[in-house]
């Protein structure tokens with residue numbers, strides 16, 4: 375049972391659903407009449423991005439990049455690596471980056487700058503979680519589901535050594551699991 379490794383639940387499955395509904399509605403209102411490109415940063419984006427776009431009632435195009443900065447540990451390495459790039463042009467596009475978490479902010483900053491350099495018309499961030507206490511670069515995501523404290527969290531896309539991404543909620547891992 376994966377639940378046995380979890381110290382406490384931080385964002386329940388019900389709360390995640392509510393967040394996706396609210397954010398999806400807001401994005402639909404804000405982008406109505408446009409055809410935004412929703413870019414997911416693999417792999418953490420998968421569950422939330424999937425839920426979020428099904429709560430949007432406007433046309434969206436989906437695309438993915440595989441970007442990582444943690445490389446398996448519990449601390450961000452600060453080194454942002456693109457292992458799969460986009461296969462479409464972003465020139466002139468309105469982009470929504472769908473994320474599971476913004477922590478140090480390095481990943482989003484690097485990717486936002488890259489997309490703008492490539493000619494994106496606008497780039498906004500929609501994230502399930504925001505951990506502002508972890509920030510090392512100046513950055514405020516436009517759409518935030520929930521602000522969380524500086525704790526190592528797993529679930530709903532977030533992993534520890536590639537595990538726990540499939541938990542239906544976000545929780546704090548027991549220290550005994552990683553110490």
Ligand code: PRP
Nearest residue numbers: 416417418442443444477478479480481
């Ligand atoms: C995590 C998460 C964000 C990023 C946030 O991805 O999904 O993309 O780190 O951290 P930052 O704000 O400190 O840059 P990770 O690099 O672990 O890759 P993953 O999505 O494959 O788990």
